[in-house]
Amino acid sequence: MKIGMPKDGRFGDFGGKYIPETLVPAVEELEENYQKIKGDKSFQNELDYYLKNYAGRPTPLYFAENLTNFAGGAKIYLKREDLLHGGAHKINNTLGQALLAKKMKKKRIIAETGAGQHGVATAMACSCLGLPSEVYMGYKDTIRQQQNVFRMDLLGCKVYPVKSGSQTLKDAINEAIRDWITNVDTTYYLLGSAVGPHPYPVMVRDFQSIIGKEIKKQMKNVPDTIIACVGGGSNAIGTFYPMIDDGVEMIGVEAAGKGLKTGKHSATLNAGKKGVLHGMMTYLLQDNDGQIKETHSISAGLDYPGVGPEHAFLKDVGKVEYKSATDSEVIDAFLTLTRTEGIIPALESAHAISHAIKIAKTKPKSDSIVVTLSGRGDKDIDIVKQYLRKNVKNSR
Amino acid sequence: MSKIQDKFKELKSKNEKALISYIMTGFPNENATLSIVRGLVKGGADILELGFPFSDPIADGPVIQNASTVSLNKGAKIEKFFKIVKKIRKETDIPLVLMTYTNVLYTHGYSAFMLKAKSAGIDGLILPDMSIEESKEYLKSAKKNNLDTIFLVSPNTKNDRLKKIAKASTGFLYLVAVFGTTGVQTKIHKYTIDAIKNAKKIVNRKLPLGIGFGVSTPVDVKKYVSAGVDAVIVGSANLKIIENTSSSKLQNKITEYTKKLKSSTRI
Numbered sequence: 001m002k003i004g005m006p007k008d009g010r011f012g013d014f015g016g017k018y019i020p021e022t023l024v025p026a027v028e029e030l031e032e033n034y035q036k037i038k039g040d041k042s043f044q045n046e047l048d049y050y051l052k053n054y055a056g057r058p059t060p061l062y063f064a065e066n067l068t069n070f071a072g073g074a075k076i077y078l079k080r081e082d083l084l085h086g087g088a089h090k091i092n093n094t095l096g097q098a099l100l101a102k103k104m105k106k107k108r109i110i111a112e113t114g115a116g117q118h119g120v121a122t123a124m125a126c127s128c129l130g131l132p133s134e135v136y137m138g139y140k141d142t143i144r145q146q147q148n149v150f151r152m153d154l155l156g157c158k159v160y161p162v163k164s165g166s167q168t169l170k171d172a173i174n175e176a177i178r179d180w181i182t183n184v185d186t187t188y189y190l191l192g193s194a195v196g197p198h199p200y201p202v203m204v205r206d207f208q209s210i211i212g213k214e215i216k217k218q219m220k221n222v223p224d225t226i227i228a229c230v231g232g233g234s235n236a237i238g239t240f241y242p243m244i245d246d247g248v249e250m251i252g253v254e255a256a257g258k259g260l261k262t263g264k265h266s267a268t269l270n271a272g273k274k275g276v277l278h279g280m281m282t283y284l285l286q287d288n289d290g291q292i293k294e295t296h297s298i299s300a301g302l303d304y305p306g307v308g309p310e311h312a313f314l315k316d317v318g319k320v321e322y323k324s325a326t327d328s329e330v331i332d333a334f335l336t337l338t339r340t341e342g343i344i345p346a347l348e349s350a351h352a353i354s355h356a357i358k359i360a361k362t363k364p365k366s367d368s369i370v371v372t373l374s375g376r377g378d379k380d381i382d383i384v385k386q387y388l389r390k391n392v393k394n395s396r
Numbered sequence: 397m398s399k400i401q402d403k404f405k406e407l408k409s410k411n412e413k414a415l416i417s418y419i420m421t422g423f424p425n426e427n428a429t430l431s432i433v434r435g436l437v438k439g440g441a442d443i444l445e446l447g448f449p450f451s452d453p454i455a456d457g458p459v460i461q462n463a464s465t466v467s468l469n470k471g472a473k474i475e476k477f478f479k480i481v482k483k484i485r486k487e488t489d490i491p492l493v494l495m496t497y498t499n500v501l502y503t504h505g506y507s508a509f510m511l512k513a514k515s516a517g518i519d520g521l522i523l524p525d526m527s528i529e530e531s532k533e534y535l536k537s538a539k540k541n542n543l544d545t546i547f548l549v550s551p552n553t554k555n556d557r558l559k560k561i562a563k564a565s566t567g568f569l570y571l572v573a574v575f576g577t578t579g580v581q582t583k584i585h586k587y588t589i590d591a592i593k594n595a596k597k598i599v600n601r602k603l604p605l606g607i608g609f610g611v612s613t614p615v616d617v618k619k620y621v622s623a624g625v626d627a628v629i630v631g632s633a634n635l636k637i638i639e640n641t642s643s644s645k646l647q648n649k650i651t652e653y654t655k656k657l658k659s660s661t662r663i
């Protein structure tokens with residue numbers, strides 16, 4: 001199989017369409033329409049227009065000289081997706097899908113969100129394009145990301161706190177799928193990561209690939225190493241995919257939470273087993289009976305027991321290496337980037353920063369590492385504050 | 397011929413349609429399950445559909461979601477489930493269908509799981525997230541283990557696809573009555589009646605057609621039977637009774653309710 005070209009909706013063993021029958025016509029309609037707009041110049045022009053004038057593309061590729069000096073080794077560059085409208089890479093995908101939904105004459109948009117970044121990006125794209133939006137969010141996440149809940153409120157988006165299961169991202173996806181089954185004719189499900197049944201993983205990857213394409217252009221050549229954080233894995237696949245055959249070292253960084261051995265983490269590719277969830281076959285954190293485990297990460301956006309099927313495939317064929325960073329390593333990286341460069345990263349992105357600092361010193365100064373800074377950290381400052389307070393207390 | 401097929405044949409000769417009663421095993425607790433099963437059998441259920449909980453039941457509404465959570469919290473495990481099935485099998489010859497989600501089977505390996513299921517006494521399988529495109533291995537293992545594969549179709553399933561799914565289905569074909577999850581319905585929609593009539597026209601006559609999702613009253617049963625279904629599946633309504641009845645009265649209550657539903661399946 002050629003890398004990146006799914007056959008029958010599968011990347012090797014992974015992906016597919018494990019969905020209730022009621023959704024089959026909707027998924028087929030989506031696939032058909034996606035194929036149409038993929039090659040349609042006027043659609044792509046319209047999307048480019050919004051990406052440039054509304055979202056703020058292209059984003060800069062910034063040479064982080066102070067961070068490079070701090071780490072001591074390879075040059076570290078940051079792909080500044082945090083500077084996009086809404087504060088994260090999510091808008092690349094929501095603009096694409098919302099435009100597609102409009103072309104499909106859908107009257108209602110639903111989405112799930114973890115940290116709230118995809119919810120906010122959905123609400124923004126929908127407001128901009130005149131579509132009503134409704135977002136499912138785990139109840140626990142609505143508490144730890146209150147600011148994003150209020151942003152969605154302000155944007156006119158209806159937020160439903162989900163109180164079933166673990167009350168985080170996976171349960172928000174369950175609830176969105178149930179809504180979609182119920183309102184399948186009128187509703188477009190705007191999925192926020194490179195997960196779910198085919199064609200979502202491919203479509204989301206394609207919309208996010210603008211990240212990797214710009215990096216290639218901005219570096220004039222390809223970097224030696226690229227690093228991105230992986231929850232569902234949309235910013236990572238968008239970073240990797242355009243350079244997949246360019247001989248670049250590619251590293252995805254998962255959330256090791258309180259440590260891989262504690263069981264309190266979200267490092268699906270590091271510690272998961274193959275299984276079926278949310279319409280796809282992929283690696284999952286699950287018990288011996290196939291029950292999905294509750295996950296933990298300091299970053300709500302990585303708190304997910306599954307991972308995009310293309311990442312599962314890339315791991316198995318050895319194209320991409322998947323590492324992890326613990327909560328405490330992430331806080332260190334968060335503080336380091338903030339203090340050396342004056343950039344407050346999202347806790348999700350701080351996973352990638354943490355790994356970059358770790359490996360930069362093992363590489364020559366002539367090497368270049370590009371880290372995708374997928375989002376800004378304003379949403380996380382309360383979590384960081386709490387973490388620091390607690391830790392100061394503990395160390396006394 | 398499987399137990400399920402035999403049952404449909406027997407009912408046909410009596411001019412009856414099948415009442416398929418669903419419960420979630422281990423809800424509200426493991427001990428209650430056997431007592432509830434006795435109540436259902438006494439009330440005249442023709443086939444039992446036994447739910448095994450999955451942590452993320454995307455096709456289920458709030459009632460079955462809650463029952464799944466309770467069952468899991470009380471320690472539901474597949475090995476325990478098979479033990480319960482064996483106990484049921486000792487008491488009754490009624491056909492038993494397992495309803496759960498794909499990952500539960502996949503994790504254990506389709507073949508290994510099905511071998512155990514069959515030897516415990518399961519006759520057929522329903523997986524609401526198993527689509528026909530992904531079913532090759534699943535079908536192969538089921539055939540090897542003589543288990544019926546009951547696929548679901550929806551009122552929006554196109555005819556060519558309906559034929560394809562029916563071809564892979566054995567035991568019966570499960571028509572989902574509504575656009576929605578299990579247990580939520582207020583009235584019988586015209587689109588459902590149309591879907592029943594269409595399926596009866598398109599699908600091989602030898603394959604019985606069952607209807608489920610939101611079927612809860614004797615009136616519902618009558619209406620669907622007169623529209624032409626061969627079986628009605630009642631699930632969430634049973635669980636609601638289980639939720640609201642004290643354990644000492646539960647078996648009788650279930651029997652009474654099942655009797656009422658069953659009497660509506662006689663033409």
